[in-house]
Amino acid sequence: EKRTVTQIEKNGYPDSIYINAAKIFQGIHTEKNKDRMLVQYGDNSESPMMAFKDEHSRRVSYELAFSALKYQDLLEQILLDSSAYPCYSIPDELTSLLVVMLYDLQDRKFQERKIFDGEELVAEVQEVGDYLYRYITKLAAALARCRIKHDALSIEYFVPETIWKQEQRASALPLCVWINTFKISLEDVIKDLEMKGLTKVESVSDFDHYTFAVDQHCHDVLVFPSSLREELLNLDLFADCKLLLQ
Numbered sequence: 001e002k003r004t005v006t007q008i009e010k011n012g013y014p015d016s017i018y019i020n021a022a023k024i025f026q027g028i029h030t031e032k033n034k035d036r037m038l039v040q041y042g043d044n045s046e047s048p049m050m051a052f053k054d055e056h057s058r059r060v061s062y063e064l065a066f067s068a069l070k071y072q073d074l075l076e077q078i079l080l081d082s083s084a085y086p087c088y089s090i091p092d093e094l095t096s097l098l099v100v101m102l103y104d105l106q107d108r109k110f111q112e113r114k115i116f117d118g119e120e121l122v123a124e125v126q127e128v129g130d131y132l133y134r135y136i137t138k139l140a141a142a143l144a145r146c147r148i149k150h151d152a153l154s155i156e157y158f159v160p161e162t163i164w165k166q167e168q169r170a171s172a173l174p175l176c177v178w179i180n181t182f183k184i185s186l187e188d189v190i191k192d193l194e195m196k197g198l199t200k201v202e203s204v205s206d207f208d209h210y211t212f213a214v215d216q217h218c219h220d221v222l223v224f225p226s227s228l229r230e231e232l233l234n235l236d237l238f239a240d241c242k243l244l245l246q
Contacts (some may be wrong), residue, residue: 012104012113015122016053017061022097023048026159029096030072038083039076039099044094055241059233068103074158075099078106078145080139091133097128102139105132106155110140173222175203175232176215176246184242186219192237221246 026048031077052058078101079085090098104113113129115121132139143155150157179189190200193212201211207225215221222243224232230231237243 010112011108013064014053014116014119015125016051016100016120017057017064018097018104018125019122020050020057020061021053021064021068021100022094023050024062025068026096026099028065028069029099030069038080038177039095040092041095044088044235054239057234060246064100064104065141065173070159071103071155072145074146074155075102078102078139078142081145082135083141084132084139090128092122094128095207097124098132101125101128105136105139105145110136121232129196173224173226175229175234176209177222177224178244178246179220179222180242180244181220183240184237186214187241189222189237190214196235204210 018036026041026221050061062097076085076099079098085095085098087098090165112133146152147157152158179186194200198210198212199208201213203213203216204223206213209225209227212222213222215223232238232243233245238245
């Protein structure tokens with residue numbers, strides 16, 4: 001039976017993704033000096049317990065958490081400028097969830113998110129989501145004021161320069177993928193990829209868009225152009241853990 005994966009969409013995520021992303025963000029967010037600490041995140045001394053539906057859900061949760069981390073200063077400023085924070089009905093322990101869901105809300109252009117069929121709703125996510133929607137006009141206005149003030153066409157302007165340079169370098173690197181030889185052979189992977197329209201080439205220097213190569217030193221590693229990242233990660237080969245992104 002073919003496994004399914006959680007789809008990445010611009011109309012939101014299942015509640016479990018927000019919860020896990022918030023737990024990750026709680027552990028990695030930037031701690032500020034007390035004189036600059038206007039947003040309180042509660043205690044993060046305990047390691048959070050996370051349960052991921054599948055590998056795709058794990059990746060999406062981490063991506064959402066790290067996206068919120070990149071824009072932490074901006075998101076906090078939006079919460080403060082809109083008067084959505086401090087919010088006395090939501091405890092500090094849920095501030096990470098508030099920030100993560102705010103990032104996703106602005107990424108969806110402040111559109112209402114979809115409730116997925118058969119998804120298990122989480123009370124905290126519903127509470128924070130309802131709270132943000134009560135302030136949605138003020139939140140959107142606060143973001144617009146920030147962009148006007150800094151003459152920014154998009155929120156990418158607010159990414160710290162060091163992170164922006166790292167992302168530029170990373171986006172140019174080829175993708176390395178391990179073959180899980182306990183589940184599938186190199187020959188079967190190549191056959192599957194070629195059936196999906198990809199062409200095997202001799203080396204990275206021969207890359208076009210829909211191409212891949214076998215690593216010259218590790219024959220259980222495949223290399224792909226970085227432009228194929230999202231398409232690759234939605235293949236059943238990844239959902240079934242037959243291929244693993246390095």
